[in-house]
Structure formats: structure tokens, C-alpha cells
Amino acid sequence: MKFYNKSSIRVKIKLIILSVCFMAILLVFAGFYIYEMINSRQMLLNDLSTKGGIIAKNVDAALAFSDSSDAAEVLLSLETQPNIRGAAIYDAEGNIFVTYRKENHKIEFPAKPNESEEYIFSENVLTGFEPVYLGNEKIGSVYLVLDLSEQIARSESYIKIGLLVMFGTLIISFIVATLVAKNISAPIVSLAGTAEKIAKLQDYSIRAEKKTSDETGLLVDSFNDMLNKIMERDRNIRETNINLQNAEKRYRTTLDNMLEGAQIIGFDWTYLYLNEVAVKQSRFPREKLIGAKITDVYPGIEDTELFKYMKLCMEERKPHYMENEFIYPDGSVSWYNLNIEPVPEGIFILSADITEEKMLQQELKKYHEQLEELVKQRTEQLQEANSELESFTYTVSHDLRAPVRHISGFLDILRKNISKDLDQKNERYLNLIKEAAVEMGNLIDDLLTFSRTAKAQITLRPVNLNYIVYEEIEKLKPDFEGRKITWEISKLPEVKGDPHLLGIVMCNLISNAVKFTAKKEEAVITINCQDNDDKHLICVKDNGAGFEMEYYDKLFGVFQRLHNTSDFPGTGIGLATVKKIISKHGGEVWAQSKPGEGASFFFSLPKINDN
Amino acid sequence: MNELKKILVAEDDPKDAELMLIALEEFKVANNIVLVKDGAEALDYLHKRGKYSERENKNPIVAFLDLKMPKVDGITVAREVKSDPKLKTIPIVIVTSSREEKDLVESYNIGVNAYVVKPVEFEKFIETVKQLGIFWALINEPPV
Numbered sequence: 012m013k014f015y016n017k018s019s020i021r022v023k024i025k026l027i028i029l030s031v032c033f034m035a036i037l038l039v040f041a042g043f044y045i046y047e048m049i050n051s052r053q054m055l056l057n058d059l060s061t062k063g064g065i066i067a068k069n070v071d072a073a074l075a076f077s078d079s080s081d082a083a084e085v086l087l088s089l090e091t092q093p094n095i096r097g098a099a100i101y102d103a104e105g106n107i108f109v110t111y112r113k114e115n116h117k118i119e120f121p122a123k124p125n126e127s128e129e130y131i132f133s134e135n136v137l138t139g140f141e142p143v144y145l146g147n148e149k150i151g152s153v154y155l156v157l158d159l160s161e162q163i164a165r166s167e168s169y170i171k172i173g174l175l176v177m178f179g180t181l182i183i184s185f186i187v188a189t190l191v192a193k194n195i196s197a198p199i200v201s202l203a204g205t206a207e208k209i210a211k212l213q214d215y216s217i218r219a220e221k222k223t224s225d226e227t228g229l230l231v232d233s234f235n236d237m238l239n240k241i242m243e244r245d246r247n248i249r250e251t252n253i254n255l256q257n258a259e260k261r262y263r264t265t266l267d268n269m270l271e272g273a274q275i276i277g278f279d280w281t282y283l284y285l286n287e288v289a290v291k292q293s294r295f296p297r298e299k300l301i302g303a304k305i306t307d308v309y310p311g312i313e314d315t316e317l318f319k320y321m322k323l324c325m326e327e328r329k330p331h332y333m334e335n336e337f338i339y340p341d342g343s344v345s346w347y348n349l350n351i352e353p354v355p356e357g358i359f360i361l362s363a364d365i366t367e368e369k370m371l372q373q374e375l376k377k378y379h380e381q382l383e384e385l386v387k388q389r390t391e392q393l394q395e396a397n398s399e400l401e402s403f404t405y406t407v408s409h410d411l412r413a414p415v416r417h418i419s420g421f422l423d424i425l426r427k428n429i430s431k432d433l434d435q436k437n438e439r440y441l442n443l444i445k446e447a448a449v450e451m452g453n454l455i456d457d458l459l460t461f462s463r464t465a466k467a468q469i470t471l472r473p474v475n476l477n478y479i480v481y482e483e484i485e486k487l488k489p490d491f492e493g494r495k496i497t498w499e500i501s502k503l504p505e506v507k508g509d510p511h512l513l514g515i516v517m518c519n520l521i522s523n524a525v526k527f528t529a530k531k532e533e534a535v536i537t538i539n540c541q542d543n544d545d546k547h548l549i550c551v552k553d554n555g556a557g558f559e560m561e562y563y564d565k566l567f568g569v570f571q572r573l574h575n576t577s578d579f580p581g582t583g584i585g586l587a588t589v590k591k592i593i594s595k596h597g598g599e600v601w602a603q604s605k606p607g608e609g610a611s612f613f614f615s616l617p618k619i620n621d622n
Numbered sequence: 623m624n625e626l627k628k629i630l631v632a633e634d635d636p637k638d639a640e641l642m643l644i645a646l647e648e649f650k651v652a653n654n655i656v657l658v659k660d661g662a663e664a665l666d667y668l669h670k671r672g673k674y675s676e677r678e679n680k681n682p683i684v685a686f687l688d689l690k691m692p693k694v695d696g697i698t699v700a701r702e703v704k705s706d707p708k709l710k711t712i713p714i715v716i717v718t719s720s721r722e723e724k725d726l727v728e729s730y731n732i733g734v735n736a737y738v739v740k741p742v743e744f745e746k747f748i749e750t751v752k753q754l755g756i757f758w759a760l761i762n763e764p765p766v
Contacts, residue, residue, distance in 0.1 A: 412719040413635060416740055420641040423745055 028188035063141030527555030661694025689718035
């Protein structure tokens, strides 16, 4: 069986065909031979039995009368039967009665007939007894000896022919088997050879040759198809490998050349990888780091917060970002931005040196603190200066007003005392002094209003502008007593503002309108409002003297006047105060005019929602 | 009504004081005017202390207090008068050159009876004093 397993397909096919042919022929021949043997035996038996029967019939009388010559004569008739060697007749008692021997055959007749009277094949003969009956009485037996030599010769020639046929058949079947085996095995062998060659050369471009379109052909096709796939996969793998290698190279190069330090620490806390920056940051030579444990490189690191998070990342795979103050063994300190990430090898740490930044930050913080301190100091100084200014203003208001008041007061008393002796000229001088004092008083009052306005904290409240307008007109009534003024006042909006300051604004604008229409016989003063989306636009218009737009720039300046004091008295502070107040409310002031055609003063106030 | 009624005038500025006296002269009450130079002196007078310890017992029928005075200002004097059970019936008139609103509000909060801004014109001042109806009422019938 071992040999069979080891042998090639060709040998196997040959062996199978040969053995099948051989076995078939052997079986056919054996069957035929056995059948022939059995058949010829049966024929011999029948022959012997018939001959025995005939002799028995013919010798019954001779036996009955013990006539031996007659019996011998009967036996002699056997001379014509070539295959009978001899015969004997036994009497009733079982004694030999007559014998017959052909030629010189030596025959040992049995002394007594066999009780069973069966036919027995012995070496070259067939012997048997046939009973002899007279009526129903057995009177003796006939013993016949049949020669089997012819029979044996025939079977020998059978065997010879059989062997010859077998031999011939084997030769033919060998030739056929060889051809068949070659035919069937050739493609398989070639396939096997190809496979072996491919295996040996590792060359997947070799293809098996397809010679037939049967199952073998199918096999070759599948094999080639498989090779194609292998080649494809091989190419893919190679490509992928190249890509992977490139990627790795790229990553490694990236890591190596990064501005940040990059290091990989294994699960056993040993350094697996460090880029140049990381080595630099570590302050140890690379050889001392790779393979060494971080705990050995930096003894005591186990107690740091950094190590806590490294451990957390190592064990629970949790990334962590931190700003870390790292203290080197020599006691020096550096600041790092650290990204600790879990990687398959252990943990990956990205470290950016922010020491300089940190120092700058600290310095900046210091500067900031200094600056804050400075601002605080300056604010205090400013507040001090402010309150000084306030008390100065207050003092000025008190102290400047006093002398003016005194001049005015004593002037009045003087005039009263000398009124009888006063000529017209001196009376005029006294009046001029008085006027100057009053003017000075007004100037001081206006200046105080302006300065108070400048430093006033405005508190926004709902203000009814119409109410303010009526209030101010009421206050100004003494100034235009006896004049004809037509007031055209529209409904004005409720605005958000400081009622006191807005009162000053209205007072100034209305008193200006009253003042500059003084020379008109019929004055018309219009106050109205136009709203847009986010502003109230309020206009105070008169038909008075107006002004030249050329000097518009001076209009809202302090102490700026566009008219002679003799024509229209004034201090030149009113519109400056108006501008200040409106800009404090987040609005704007402007004006339009033509000399002789009146002036329009506008101011805007932002609309403010309660929300 | 043969007793002279005293009017207390506290004014540090001698010129203002003189103008004040002239104005009051118009009403022929000059004899009864007590002029003090500052708040401290005003308080001494009111409390009968120091050089005023010998003054007669009657309180002045009205006190004109300048707002800004050395040592103790007018507001402080007014506050002390209005919180003293013996003095609080004395009408107080604050006289000042200031129009500062906070002074006005503070004065009324304390309970002063009038607040007069010193006008530039003397005539106006006399007019103002005249208009203080309270003054005439007090001159004639001081509260008991």
C-alpha cells in the first residue's frame, strides 16, 4: 500500500488497469475451468453409470446361474470402450465372480464391493459399483474402472490455453494501460510540474498549459485562475506593503523632525522611541534612554502628577492633556504642554516646550499687574484731580461771584446815595459798570453750568419733551414780554434722558430763538420732531437773524459768537453746553441757516428700549 | 413789644456782611442784628458759650447763615439748631452764592426755613429779603 501511495499517477493507472484485466481474465478462466471440470465429471459419472447399468443387465442371468464364461464374455464387450480399464463382477456374497483387465493395466480390485456403492475418483481413475438385480433381489455387483488420463490431458491443455490467453491479454492491457495512463496523467503531471516549478521559482507568472477540455482542463483553468488571483493579491500586498512602508517612513520622518518632542513609553515603562527633540528635552543621551525605564532615568518621578496621568493612560487608556512644570534632577525647571495618548505599544507623549512662553506670560502678568497698579494709582490721582477740580469749580463759583456781587451791590448803594448829584454822563458810567458786573455774573453762571454739564453723570429717565418745552417757555416769558411770537409746537415724543440736562438744552435753543427773532416784528418759532428707526430728530426753528454757514464750525464752540454782543447779547457758551449734553445722551447736534432767513437747530436722541 | 428782637447773621465775608446790614437797614432792624464771622461763633452765640455766655436768654427770631464759612459751615450750624429742642423753633435762612442743587436739597432735608441765593444785584437782594414773608411774620409775632 505504501508503494501504491508513493507511486505516480501514471504507475497507479497502469497498475489499476493491469490488475483489473488480470483479475477479470483470471476469474473468467477459473469459472470456465471449474465449470468444465464439473461438467466433464458429471458426464463421466453418467457414462460409467450407464455402462455399469448395461453390464448389470447383461450379466444378471450369468450371475444367477453362476455362469462365469458368459459373464466374462459380457465383460469382454467392454473392449470397445476405450476409456474402460477394467471391470469385475461380484456375486451375491460379495466375492469376485469374474474380472476383466484391458491390456496390461494393473488393477487392484477390492475384495468386497463397497457397501455404499458410490463412485470414487482416485488418482487416474474413476471407480464405482453398480448393483445387479434379478427381479427385486440383488444378486451381485458390477465394478467398473474408468480411465481418466484423457480427461486429465484435456484439462491440462485447458490450463495451458488459459495461461497463454492471460499472458496475451496482459501484454495487450499493459500497452493499453500505458497509453491510457499517459493520456490521462499527462495534463495532471504537467500541472503538477508547473505547480512544482512555481513553488520552486516563486514565479506566479508561469501558467499551466491546457490540453483537454475535460475535468483536467477545468482543473488547469481553475489553477491558472487561482494563479491570477494570487498574483493580483501578491501585487496588492506588495503595494500595500510599499504604502505602509512609505507611510511608516513618512510618520517616522514626521515624528523625527517635529518641533515637539515625541516619545513612546512601553507598558514596562521603558523608552521605546524618542525623536531628537524629545532626547534634547530629556537632557540625557539617547543611548541612556532607549530601553531604560523612565523611573530609573528620573528617580522619584513616580510621585509626580505627570506620572499619575501617565499611569492612568497606561492602565485605563485614557488620554490626557496637561501643562506641566517639569523639574529636572539638577533642580532646573521647564514648562511643557503634554499630550499623553494611549498607543498599542504603551503610551505616546507629545511634549512642547513652553518655558519661554511661560516666562513671557509670567513677565506679562507681572507687567499687567504693574500696569493695573499704575492704572489704579492714575485713577486715584485722576479722581483726586477731578475732585480737586470740582472743589475748584465750586470755589470759583463762590469766590468769583462774590466780588461781582459786591461791585454790583455797592454800586447800587452808591447810585442811591448820590442819585441827586448825578449828571447824565456819570449816570451812564454807573450803568456801564453795572452792565459789566451783570454780564460777568452771567458769564460765571454759564461757565458753571457748562462745567457742571461736562462732569455730570446722566441718569436716563422717561422725559416728556413737550412738558420741558412749556416749562422753559414759561421761565423765559419775562424775556419776551410785549413781543409778538407765534409758537408752533408739535406733539413731541417721550424720550429717555436726564430731565434737568434736557431742560438746559431746550432752554438754550428756545432762548436763542427768542433772542435772534428780537428784531422781527412777528416772530415764528417752530418746535417739532421727526422720528426715524432708531432716533428722535428734534428741530427748533425760528425766522430770526440766522447766521452764515461759513462760520458753522464755530457755532458749537465755547465763547464763540457769530453776532455782536450789542446786536444780540450772549456769552457764547450756550450751544457748547447743548452739544455737550446731547453728545452725552448719545445724540448729535447740527444746524442750518441763511442770514436773515432764520435758523434751524436739530438734535437727535437715540431710541432706547426698556429691555 | 419793647424788647429788641435779635437777628443772627453769620457771614464771613465782611463786604457781604455789610451789604446784608445795609439791606436790613432798609427795614429799620439794624439795632437788633448780631453779626458773627463764622459757624463756630454762631453756635457759641446760640448755645450761650464763650464770649456770648453773658447774652440775654432770648433766642434770635431768625438766623441768616452763610453756607460757606470758616471752621463750621452753615449747613452744620443749621443741622445743630434743628436737632436741638431748645433752638429748633428758630427759623433758619441759608444765604449763599451757590446754586448747586445738592446744597439746596441738603438744606431742605435738614429743615431750614428758606434758601436764598445771593443775587448779583443789590436791588434783587432787597427784593428777595422782602419776599421772605416769613421774615415779616417773625419780626412781628415770634412763635412762643
